[in-house]
Amino acid sequence: MALKEMLRGALRAGGLAPDRCEAALAYLCAVIGPDTRLELMRAAVPELMLCFDTLTVEQARAQLPKILLRAQCRLHAGQNRPSRWSQAQGRDTIDVAVARMPYNAFFAVREDDLTHPRFDGTRSALINRAAFMMGDAVSVMPYDPLRDRVLLVEQFRFAPYARGDAFPWVIEPVAGRIDLGETPEEAARRECVEEAGLALQELVACGQFYPSPGGVSEFMYSFVACVALPDDLAGFGGLESEDEDIRTLLLSFDALMEMVDTGAVQNGVLLASALWLARHRDRLRRAV
Structure with missing residues (x-):
């Protein structure tokens, strides 16, 4: 009952014509089912209403996990505040x-x-x-302040391939989508285990930003993680269940800066993380 009343209120607040309100309410209830996460469901209503005239109940229900993931992003985005x-x-x-x-x-x-x-x-x-x-995402660049090196990953990326890139494999930080119900920190730790087999302790936030706001909704939470990076971490990783094929590599800080200076960095998130590390590296090394 609480869900139905919340949905009815959201439809009225959205200015839906009264003659469509009951049909839309029935559609939303059929798609959502008995879910009790009222705040998340309220955030999903705008996108579900865009599906109302184009997707059947069954089609919309199949897309519901992705719709709810974007609703979670909408809730987080609503907390944003402009800078001075x-x-x-x-x-x-x-x-x-x-x-x-x-x-x-x-x-x-x-x-x-x-x-x-x-x-x-x-x-x-x-x-x-x-x-x-798109859903929100995280990136994390593991950094060993004692050995003064970072761990990066390389993998095939379809978007560069679709653009026509002659070599569509990209070197980048560990990165991935934030799952429904996860915090950015939880997602960063999970992705490091999945992609690099690396358990993290301390995470240092190094930026929150839209990588490409001209046309993409993705919002990135970036971290640097201070962690030991022994030689045997270089190798291969990724989840077979997600068809991931990932090479992990260890680079000295100087090699990372050489990549930056020579234009070898073709991933914007890696560029931002590398420049952040260059600015804060001395502080991180003094802390160990």
């Missing part, structure tokens, strides 16, 4: 005329016709924008 250097305005100043979701599978694509406030005080014309919707 920003002149950002709240999302409630954006007027959406039409919202669509033309693709909804492992990832999703959202397309809106909207207007937004301009910095000169006027409003924009009606514009069309699209975003590739």
Whole structure:
């Protein structure tokens, strides 16, 4: 009963026409089932309503785990605050005329016709924008302050291949999606075990950011982990259940900086993590 009343309230707050409200409510209840995570379900309503006219109950139910993962991202994003250097305005100043979701599978694509406030005080014309919707992610670069080296991974990446890259294998930090119900720190520790067989203790946050905000919703939580990295850690890893094929490699700090200086780093998250380490390396080494 609590779920149904919450959904009804969310539909009314969203301005859904009364003649569609009951049909939409029945659809949402059929897709969601008896789930009692009310806050998460409320955050999922906007995307589920984009599915209302395009996906059957069975199709939407099959996509529900991914929809809930993006709802978790929506909850986290709602806690964001602008920095003192920003002149950002709240999302409630954006007027959406039409919202669509033309693709909804492992990832999703959202397309809106909207207007937004301009910095000169006027409003924009009606514009069309699209975003590739992804779950939030973590990266972690293990660093051994005694041996002064890092652990990185190399693996095949489909996106560079799809772009036409002649060598679509990428050297990068350990990284992965944050699962439903996980904190970024929990995800970072899990990914290090899965990709590198490495159990972490201390995690040092080194950035939270959108890697490509022009068209991708992914938000990254990046960490450096101070941990012992003996020679025998170099090798191969990854989960067979996820068809991962990962090479782990150990690089000295100087070799990492050579990669940065020569343009050999082709992963933006690795570049950010390497530059953060260059700035804070002395402090981390003094602490051991």
